[in-house]
Amino acid sequence: MSSNFNITDQQRDYSKYGLSGNPFPYSPVPAENPEIFCGQSHVSEKISSTVSTVLSTGKSKHLVVTGKYGNGKSHTLKYTRSLLRDHDDVIVGYVAQPGEGFLDIYHEFVYDLGFSHLQNLSYEYLASITRECTDESPEGAAEMRSLIDEGDVLLPEIIPEAIRELSDITKFADFARAIVHMIYEDTNLYAWQWLTAEGIRYEQRKEMEIHSALDDDTMGVRAFTALKNMLLDLGYTAVFVFVDEFESIARLSPKYEQATLNSVRHLMDQNSSGLCLLFGCAPEVWQDVMSEYHAFSERIGQEVTLKPLTSDHLYNLIHDYLALERLSAEEETDLRPFTEESLNVILQRSQGNVRQILALCSRLLDDAVDADYDVISTEVVEEAF
Amino acid sequence: MLYRRRTIDLPHGKLNTPVFFPVRNIGKRSSDNTPSYVGSIPDLPVAMINTRAIRNRTPMWDRLLNGVTLREEMGVPEDTIVFADSGGFDFSSGEVDTTPKKTLEAQRQLDADIYGTVDVPLSREKRAAENQRRVNQSIEYALEASDQHSGEALLFASVHGYDPETVRNCIAHLEKFGDFDGYALGSMVPIRSDYKKVTKLILSARTATDKHLHVYGLGGLVYQPLLLYLGVDSFDSSAFIRGAGNRNYLIPGFGGEELQDIEQLERLPCPCPVCGTRTLDDIREDRSALVQHNLWALATELRRFQYVAESGRNIEDYLDLRFQGNEVTSRAYQTAKQQVRRLT
Numbered sequence: 001m002s003s004n005f006n007i008t009d010q011q012r013d014y015s016k017y018g019l020s021g022n023p024f025p026y027s028p029v030p031a032e033n034p035e036i037f038c039g040q041s042h043v044s045e046k047i048s049s050t051v052s053t054v055l056s057t058g059k060s061k062h063l064v065v066t067g068k069y070g071n072g073k074s075h076t077l078k079y080t081r082s083l084l085r086d087h088d089d090v091i092v093g094y095v096a097q098p099g100e101g102f103l104d105i106y107h108e109f110v111y112d113l114g115f116s117h118l119q120n121l122s123y124e125y126l127a128s129i130t131r132e133c134t135d136e137s138p139e140g141a142a143e144m145r146s147l148i149d150e151g152d153v154l155l156p157e158i159i160p161e162a163i164r165e166l167s168d169i170t171k172f173a174d175f176a177r178a179i180v181h182m183i184y185e186d187t188n189l190y191a192w193q194w195l196t197a198e199g200i201r202y203e204q205r206k207e208m209e210i211h212s213a214l215d216d217d218t219m220g221v222r223a224f225t226a227l228k229n230m231l232l233d234l235g236y237t238a239v240f241v242f243v244d245e246f247e248s249i250a251r252l253s254p255k256y257e258q259a260t261l262n263s264v265r266h267l268m269d270q271n272s273s274g275l276c277l278l279f280g281c282a283p284e285v286w287q288d289v290m291s292e293y294h295a296f297s298e299r300i301g302q303e304v305t306l307k308p309l310t311s312d313h314l315y316n317l318i319h320d321y322l323a324l325e326r327l328s329a330e331e332e333t334d335l336r337p338f339t340e341e342s343l344n345v346i347l348q349r350s351q352g353n354v355r356q357i358l359a360l361c362s363r364l365l366d367d368a369v370d371a372d373y374d375v376i377s378t379e380v381v382e383e384a385f
Numbered sequence: 386m387l388y389r390r391r392t393i394d395l396p397h398g399k400l401n402t403p404v405f406f407p408v409r410n411i412g413k414r415s416s417d418n419t420p421s422y423v424g425s426i427p428d429l430p431v432a433m434i435n436t437r438a439i440r441n442r443t444p445m446w447d448r449l450l451n452g453v454t455l456r457e458e459m460g461v462p463e464d465t466i467v468f469a470d471s472g473g474f475d476f477s478s479g480e481v482d483t484t485p486k487k488t489l490e491a492q493r494q495l496d497a498d499i500y501g502t503v504d505v506p507l508s509r510e511k512r513a514a515e516n517q518r519r520v521n522q523s524i525e526y527a528l529e530a531s532d533q534h535s536g537e538a539l540l541f542a543s544v545h546g547y548d549p550e551t552v553r554n555c556i557a558h559l560e561k562f563g564d565f566d567g568y569a570l571g572s573m574v575p576i577r578s579d580y581k582k583v584t585k586l587i588l589s590a591r592t593a594t595d596k597h598l599h600v601y602g603l604g605g606l607v608y609q610p611l612l613l614y615l616g617v618d619s620f621d622s623s624a625f626i627r628g629a630g631n632r633n634y635l636i637p638g639f640g641g642e643e644l645q646d647i648e649q650l651e652r653l654p655c656p657c658p659v660c661g662t663r664t665l666d667d668i669r670e671d672r673s674a675l676v677q678h679n680l681w682a683l684a685t686e687l688r689r690f691q692y693v694a695e696s697g698r699n700i701e702d703y704l705d706l707r708f709q710g711n712e713v714t715s716r717a718y719q720t721a722k723q724q725v726r727r728l729t
Contacts, residue, residue, distance in 0.1 A: 156555075184548045186585070
């Protein structure tokens with residue numbers, strides 16, 4: 001047996017540095033629900049202002065966050081999403097990248113909401129109809145489900161009314177039928193597939209009496225608008241759509257790129273209230289969009305740029321990460337085992353790029369434990385490069 | 386496994402379930418030309434009749450009003466147990482021409498043991514909104530019947546729905562707002578070739594209530610073991626008469642066989658009192674004998690299932706064998722098995 005490998009599940013001991021573990025990610029990709037947002041106050045202020053305006057006025061407002069790769073666009077969008085998820089009266093969906101066109105954005109948005117969430121929205125809508133048509137007054141999805149299960153409310157009494165009213169609100173009868181079919185175990189997967197624009201067979205559509213296929217950008221805009229209108233009718237304040245890696249539209253052919261931007265523009269035009277689009281985009285692509293597609297960029301109007309970190313940002317970032325694993329609360333403001341000098345070298349070498357900083361700090365901390373260093377000095381950092 | 390045996394007390398005697406109700410055609414065009422079976426097939430002291438058909442056949446209805454009993458009219462013993470459905474199947478395409486009150490009065494006049502409430506069956510072709518209206522209408526009729534019913538016979542609410550939620554929801558609603566001795570699931574005939582759907586609907590009804598569960602119109606050889614496995618207490622069918630009209634010979638475990646396909650055989654494979662001593666030609670020429678044999682076949686199918694259950698054999702093994710020859714029914718059974726296993 002070769003002795004070149006030494007595989008073990010033994011954890012490193014970081015207690016020497018007052019830490020219970022390595023707080024830095026080995027693979028610095030944004031967490032689904034980030035706990036830390038550090039520095040870049042001009043960005044957080046701009047996002048807060050945009051989001052707050054939508055929440056307080058109900059009017060639509062959009063923003064693009066630019067920044068070079070690794071400067072934290074995805075992290076910023078996901079952090080904002082995690083904050084918004086605490087609000088009961090908004091719906092928020094994250095789209096990792098725009099794909100081939102608006103239909104893909106719509107698909108990813110609905111997918112991010114998830115089957116259960118959409119099914120609950122269907123029950124919520126039935127609850128609103130039940131309050132109108134019967135003596136029952138269910139408050140939400142769970143109560144509505146229970147009323148159906150217990151037989152307090154008769155499905156054939158409320159379903160036709162639900163489809164009729166939802167068709168009026170959304171101006172899209174097929175969408176109304178698909179939403180209602182989310183509660184039927186025989187058809188809810190077909191309904192989900194239709195609503196996510198995955199495509200279903202004609203027979204499956206026929207079973208739900210859905211006549212149209214949701215298979216192009218125009219239908220995607222229509223379905224999104226229908227969904228948003230339903231949500232506003234249910235009392236939600238706004239729908240937030242976070243589209244990350246928007247720069248990837250540049251790899252589409254000019255025809256499809258134009259079509260995608262036009263669809264997003266139509267979406268904004270058709271939704272003057274209750275919609276907030278937040279884009280993450282590489283600055284060079286956004287410059288092109290600004291110069292070539294005025295109709296689109298003018299509707300967004302606002303841009304904020306994530307810059308490389310400064311030394312103050314960096315110290316705060318390292319503090320916050322180390323605090324996640326600190327054994328003692330007193331040490332939470334400490335930078336140990338890093339020194340300000342070593343962090344300055346890290347900043348210089350990484351050019352303030354967050355992704356590189358986190359990857360480097362993670363590696364340096366493990367190396368320091370293995371080599372039993374007292375601190376991570378500038379020499380140690382120099383050696384790592 | 387949801388199969389169960391029960392005994393229910395009825396005005397004309399005790400009834401052991403699960404049981405098959407042969408549909409009598411009394412009141413229909415040719416009046417009651419069903420050959421006698423009550424007494425000769427001891428498992429079937431029962432009959433399913435159509436209240437509306439009898440009520441609308443004026444000469445017969447007059448006789449019944451003037452003292453002739455329904456059982457005399459049918460030529461069966463007075464202790465024959467009768468299930469009178471509303472005749473709702475006739476409303477599939479036409480307008481409802483009765484009320485729950487009128488139907489109950491007619492069912493009382495017929496001295497039936499079990500009343501089925503007025504119902505408006507669903508159509509597969511009809512728009513969903515129209516079918517929702519029909520489901521709703523049937524529920525309203527059932528609740529009205531519940532209010533009018535004085536308890537002299539059992540009252541089964543007729544329930545319809547092409548999806549499990551509607552079936553469960555309707556039964557729960559009726560259970561909460563009405564007073565019923567059991568439930569009868571209808572509208573299965575138009576979708577009977579969709580075995581998976583039918584078994585899911587039946588299972589949703591079975592899980593929604595512990596009371597007696599009847600399934601309208603599905604009592605043929607293929608469906609019977611599935612219904613028993615799913616815990617259905619009773620079912621009915623006129624397939625034995627209609628089949629005989631087409632010279633269709635039912636063979637337990639096999640299904641139907643058209644007699645025209647059999648040429649050389651002298652005797653048929655069934656040892657029932659009808660076939661045991663007669664030649665193929667005798668049976669071929671005697672429609673009544675064929676009807677009676679078909680009833681024996683249905684009774685045998687039921688007996689066979691009961692034997693497997695009572696002797697402690699594995700029913701699922703029996704059904705695996707029973708359905709192995711047909712891919713469609715086999716798939717339906719496999720689906721039902723998965724669902725039943727989650728419940729037991």
